Structure formats: C-alpha cells, structure tokens
Amino acid sequence: MVVLGAGVGSTGFDSVLQARQDPVAWQILWDIRLPRTLGAWLAGGLLGLAGALAQGLFRNPLADPFLLGSASGAALGVAVALTLFGTSAFATSWVVRLGLTGAAFAGAVLGVLLTLVLARGVQQTLRLLLAGVIVGVVLGAARDLLTTAAPETLQAMQGFMLGSTGFVGWASCAVMAVALAASVLVSVGLGRVLDGLALGESTAVSLGLPLAAVRLVLVGTLALATGAAVAQTGLIAFVGLAAPHLVRAIVKTTHARLLALSALMGGVLLMAADIGARWLVAPQELPVGVLTAVLGGGYLLWLMHRRRMGGGL
Template sequence: MSESAMPSAARRAAAHAGIATARQRAALLLLGLIVLSVLLAGLGASVGSTGFDSVLRLADDPLAARIVWDIRLPRSLGAWLAGALLGLAGAVAQGLFRNPLADPFLLGSASGASLGVASALALFGVAPATVWLVKLGLTGAAFAGAVLAVLLTLQLARGVQHTLRLLLAGVIVGVVLGAVKDLITLAAPDIIPSMQGFNLGSAGFIGWASCVLMAAAWCVCALAAWVFSRALDGLSLGEATAASLGLPLAPMRLALVAVLALATGTAVAQTGLIAFVGLAAPHLVRSMAKVTHAWLVLLASLMGGVLLMGADVLARWVIAPQELPVGVLTAVLGGGYLLWLMHRRTGQGGVL
C-alpha cells in the first residue's frame, strides 16, 4: 500500500469504527429505554392515592384489582403513549425545520386544540344544534382543533415548499387562535376551571379506549416517520443538498407535516397541553448517541414515553394523596434541563 493511500485507509477504518460505536450506543439506549419503560409501568400501576395497598391486595380484593387494572395501568400506559407521540413529533419537527428548538406545537396545533376545547365547553347545552358537539366530546374537539390549526397554517404558508414561511405561519396561527380562545374564555368565564385543567395537562382521564387509539396513531406515525427518515437526513444537510440527492421534498414535507399533526393532535386530545416533552426528548437522545433520523425518531419516541410516564408517577407520588398537574412537572424538569444544557454549551462556545 502506498503512503498516500494509508491515511485514506485509516480514515475509512476510523469512520467504520465510529459508525459501529454509534450503533452500539443506540442499541444500548434502545434496550435501556425499553427496560426503564417496563419498570416505570410497574411503578405507575403501584402508585396512587391509596399507596401500595391496592397492589398488595390485588389477589384478594376485587376493588383493589379494579383500581390497578382499570385506572392505574391504563393511565400509566396512556402517559407513555402520549409521551411517545410527543417525542416522535419533536424529532420530526426538529428535523423538518432544521432547528433544535422546534417543538411539536410550532404549527399551531396546541392553540388549535385549546380553541377546540374552549369552543366545545362554551357551546355544550347552549342550543339543540350543538348536540353533535356533546357526542363528539372534548377529546374529539381538541383533536379537530389541532388538525384544523395545522391545515390553516398550511393554507397561510401556501403549502410546504418554504420551511421558514411554514414556521412563521405556524407562529401567527398559534397567536391568533390563542387570542380567540381567550376571547371565548372571557365570554364564558364558567369554563375557566376546565380550561385550566386542560392547559396544565393530565393523564388522569386516560382509559383503555384512549390507549388503543394512541397506540394505533403511534404505529402509523412511527412507520411513516421511519419511511421518510431519509428525507429528514437530507434536510439536515440543507435543502439544496437534499434536492441534489433526488428527494421529492414537497410531498415528503407534506407527509411529515401530516405525521406531526396526527401525533401531536392525538396526544394533546388525550392529555391536554404537555410542555417540553417533545422538545427535550430528541435532545436527550442526541446527547447519548449520534444517530440518523431512522434511529432518532424511534429513540426520541421511547424517551418521550419514559419522560412523561416518569413525570406522571412523580405527579401522583410527590404530595400523595393529592396530585400535581403533570404538565407543570414536565415544564419544570424539561425547562431546567434545557437551561442547564444551554449553559453548558454556551460555556463550551456552542449552541443547542
């Protein structure tokens, strides 16, 4: 081998070794998140206002069995599924907008969901024409509001061709719909307590039906995100580079926006507004393993599930038998982590 070829061969060997190490870390992280999810699910099924008594009397007391199987377990699994949807949506949003500070609510879905809930609460029972709203329920109203907000963002941005225009349209739609929601709340002040509960977030009303719905949405979104992960990898190199690779950017962007809307709308409809999970989960994954988006969407989804289920367990445990809003815990913990990360990266001369 010539001397000029030796450095090239060494670089290739180092690159292959780095790829192998990254895959090993990703596999270990995947295994660790699965194990942690199972442990947290068991802990979540054991923690409640009655302490651990229900688990200890599970075999002998039908009421204890009902508490564990019909209340605690679906709540814990539902929190994991909602967190998994938000984590997946966060990874897609950050890849789509090429911005590590992007979160699942950037396209106005949070404000749309809040407006849907406020509208449903204000109109329930007002007139016979609103009976269909009663049948639809707050969950359907929140999901419909989130999806309509995303569609309005797409209309305002004139499609998905320009990422910056899409981002700005999402911000505008979020502000406008948030203002409309506030006007409805002022006009019907009796809905304020219910809206406060929705805005703070909670997994307390999740049942088995909600778990099945979120599991189905997660399967669809995870499969679609994995299929279009190559587009996210291309976009991370810049739009010109992605186009030079022959990727059909417009239809791929539209599909990714649909994934983002479905994942976010489904999660928000079941749990209310949960802050920072979709933003922090991809960051945590990247800090532990350098992976492509095919791995990132899966690992960020698992990380989001672990974060929200862990926060839900803490919400029930910290001041039991009372309960903290889970959205407050995720905001405090997630915001604290991101502030620490920003401080560390700034000290090293970097950014998020």
C-alpha cells in the first residue's frame, strides 16, 4: 500500500520509475508523495487510537473524537492560532507545526471538558452524545465566526475544514509520530483500567482502580491524539469511529491490544482513503475528508441498523 500511495498522483507511476534518473521525479517522490502517504497512516493511527480511547473511556460504542467535541475544539484552536499569528494552516516549518499542534491540543481538551460538563459525567449515553453534538456545533460556529472576522484565513481554513493530506511534509510526520508513540504508550499502559471500567464503574472502584486520575490522563491522551491529527490534516471524520469496530469484528481482545490494533487499523483506513481520493478523479483529487465522511456516514447508518435489528455493535 505504501508503494501504491507513492505512485498514485497527477503524474502517475512515472515519477516512481524515473526517480533515480530524474531529479524532479525524485523530488516529487521524496518531498510530496512519501511524506503524504506516511502522514496519512500516522493521522489515521492517531484518529483510530482516539476513537478506541473515547469508546472505552465513555463506555459508548458510538463515541469518537467528532461526537465528543474534541475535533471541533481542535479546529477552533487552529483557527485561533491562524488568526493571532497570520500563518498558513499548511506551512511546513517545525515551529508552525508544533504551534498548531499545541493550539489544537488545547482546543481538544476544551471540547471534551465542555462535553463532560454539559453531560454531567459519562453515565448517561444519550446525554453524553447530545452534549457532544451541542459542543461541536457551538465550537464550530465560534470557529466560523472567527474565520469571518479574519478573512485572510478563509482560504486556509476552507482546505483545513475539508480535510487533506496534500500538504503533509516531513515535519508534520515527525510531530504525528511523536504524538502517536506517546499516546499509544500511555493508553496501552492504562488498558487494564479500561478493562475494569468496562465491567461498570462500581466494579472498577471495588477493584481499587484510581478512576479520577486515570480519566484525566486518558482525556489528555485523547486530546493529544485528536489535536495532533487535526492540526496536520484538518477535519477527517469517521476514521476514529470505524477503526475500533473493525478491529472488534476481527478479533476479541483486551483494551490494551484493542488500542494498539485500532491505531494500526486507522492508519490503514486513512491511507486507503487518501489513495482513493487521489485516484478516483485523477489527475484532480478529492479532499480525503469528504471521502471518509461519505463512506463513514454509510458505515454509521449500517451500525445503527444492525443495533436496531438486535445484532449489537
């Protein structure tokens, strides 16, 4: 799939075949296609991990970064950073990538905390989902209002809102790789707590698990994974929802392995979607966020229908 990702583009596989002899073809391969393909995998891994964390932490099979307000909060954080510093959402310098990631992380934390405050905890699934939708809409409106007030950021934010891996460079890959490694280590290390929490909050407390402290750490990890992905590629929906469900459909496992496998599955899903977005209307390309929204929306409808028919999630 990596070879396919490196070959798909406006110039086809020619740039791969000619890379050794043609400096321009090598530059296309090294500076554009390879970091884009790796970046799609890393962003998908972060979103898949964030989705598995959200579903385990809130004991809700429909939870994902978008439904809990963290993605909208991350986008608002990026919009604030772009407005204050006047940079591009797709600038390739290290300082910009780190700054946007920090802003997205802060916004993602804000989104999740607002959702929890409105839902008054995590006990009621319907209240939690409704609170997440409300927070997402409000933070999205705040982002749009900020963009309208600063029209110079409108074009950058438009591409950012559609979701794209087209501007991912090596600096973005490095930031996402560090965030993914840290998020996987922390979340997998706390997988036993999620296993206990799946048995019920009272059972987890009786087992002596420090739920309050662990929840704070996991919410921070969820925000870091979501913020790092959103800051580099924009809003890409449904990867975080679909990846954990696909893993559970293949293998029954504990949360520690589920989290790691969801990250791998998310990477594969987004890499495949990115290749499809470049190939379907070549030599033009679709925003990958649009493609994942269409496919993911259909997948969510199928999940809801399956649950209504008694098949479970």
